[in-house]
Amino acid sequence: MKIEIVENVMQYNKEEAELNRMLFLKNKVLTLNILSAPGAGKTSLIIETIKRLKEDFNIGVIEGDISSTYDAEKLKKITGHVVQINTGGTCHLNASMVARALEKLNVAKIDILFIENVGNLICPVGFDLGENYKIVLSSVSEGDDKPVKYPKAFVRADLIVLNKIDMFDYSDFRYDFFENRIRKINQECPIIKISCKSGKGIDNWLNWIELEVKKIVSD
Ligand SMILES: Nc1nc2c(ncn2[C@@H]2O[C@H](COP(=O)(O)OP(=O)(O)OP(=O)(O)O)[C@@H](O)[C@H]2O)c(=O)[nH]1
Ligand SMILES: [Mg+2]
Numbered sequence: 421m422k423i424e425i426v427e428n429v430m431q432y433n434k435e436e437a438e439l440n441r442m443l444f445l446k447n448k449v450l451t452l453n454i455l456s457a458p459g460a461g462k463t464s465l466i467i468e469t470i471k472r473l474k475e476d477f478n479i480g481v482i483e484g485d486i487s488s489t490y491d492a493e494k495l496k497k498i499t500g501h502v503v504q505i506n507t508g509g510t511c512h513l514n515a516s517m518v519a520r521a522l523e524k525l526n527v528a529k530i531d532i533l534f535i536e537n538v539g540n541l542i543c544p545v546g547f548d549l550g551e552n553y554k555i556v557l558s559s560v561s562e563g564d565d566k567p568v569k570y571p572k573a574f575v576r577a578d579l580i581v582l583n584k585i586d587m588f589d590y591s592d593f594r595y596d597f598f599e600n601r602i603r604k605i606n607q608e609c610p611i612i613k614i615s616c617k618s619g620k621g622i623d624n625w626l627n628w629i630e631l632e633v634k635k636i637v638s639d
Contacts, residue, residue: 433547436515440550443527449480450633451533453549455573456557457566458539461583463491464616465557465625466534470498472626477531477633482521484513484538491536501525512543515550531633541570552632553578560584560593567601575605579612581625586615 444451454462463483470479480501483492492504503521505513518535525533535551537544545554556577558566561584567574574580580602588595599611612628614621 430546433515436519437548437550440515440518440522442550443522444533444550444552447527447530448636448639449527449530449533450629450636451535451549451551451553452629453535453537453544453551453554454557455537455541455544455554455577456539456559457541457562460539460557460559460562461616462536462539462557463494465581465583465614466536467494467498468616468619468622469534469626469629470495472622473532473629474498478529480525480527480530480533482513482518482525482533482535484517484536486510486538501530507538511538511540512547513537513549514547518549532629541566541573545573545576552636555579555581557581557583558598560587560591563591564593564595564598565601567598567605571605574602574609577606577609579610579628580606582611582613583616585613585620586618 456462466481473479478501479499481495481499482503482505483495484505484507485491486509487506489504492502495502503524505517505521513535535549554577556573558580602611612621612624614625
């Protein structure tokens with residue numbers, strides 16, 4: 421009986437995610453679900469991206485947090501398209517939370533939509549939100565063992581971004597180890613190294629986004 425309830429929840433999420441996906445498709449929105457541990461740099465990455473792309477694209481953000489509007493307030497300073505979801509303790513966003521947030525966004529006007537998921541590398545992984553891609557953000561300060569300890573996130577990632585590379589010199593992070601461990605479980609996934617602080621590598625991330633927007637617009 422209990423198993424049946426869990427299956428129903430996941431089935432309901434799948435159906436809601438499909439509706440979100442159709443809305444994104446209809447409006448030609450590139451939607452990126454950003455997953456990371458707390459503090460890896462999700463908000464920083466979104467801010468640095470908007471700063472660099474806002475002349476060319478309308479960028480929206482759905483900001484997921486357990487409580488507070490702290491990140492959303494920062495984002496509101498650089499884009500008018502921000503909606504906060506407070507999950508009230510739930511450790512991940514689900515598709516119906518995103519559907520409700522979408523009602524408050526002018527999706528027809530948005531080219532790129534970031535969904536900043538609740539900070540953790542476990543629960544958000546299993547919940548499809550209707551996004552085009554799951555981006556797993558890891559950072560040098562967390563250590564190089566995250567693909568070993570949280571493999572599901574790295575298996576499900578469509579793109580892995582390693583942030584805070586400005587901290588390489590101050591840490592024992594072994595990039596080869598990090599990459600080898602990812603390759604054991606995900607052979608194909610691109611990895612982009614960046615620093616939101618220094619700006620190093622951000623161009624590679626922007627190129628990836630711009631290519632994906634072009635694909636969506638030309639479909
Ligand atoms: N050194 C360094 N610090 C960074 C970099 N990117 C972000 N930070 C810092 O890391 C801290 C956390 O960054 P956030 O962007 O708030 O991280 P987050 O993943 O959104 O955090 P939560 O929303 O709490 O999960 C902040 O103090 C940032 O200034 C980076 O590339 N290098
Ligand atoms: Mg944040």
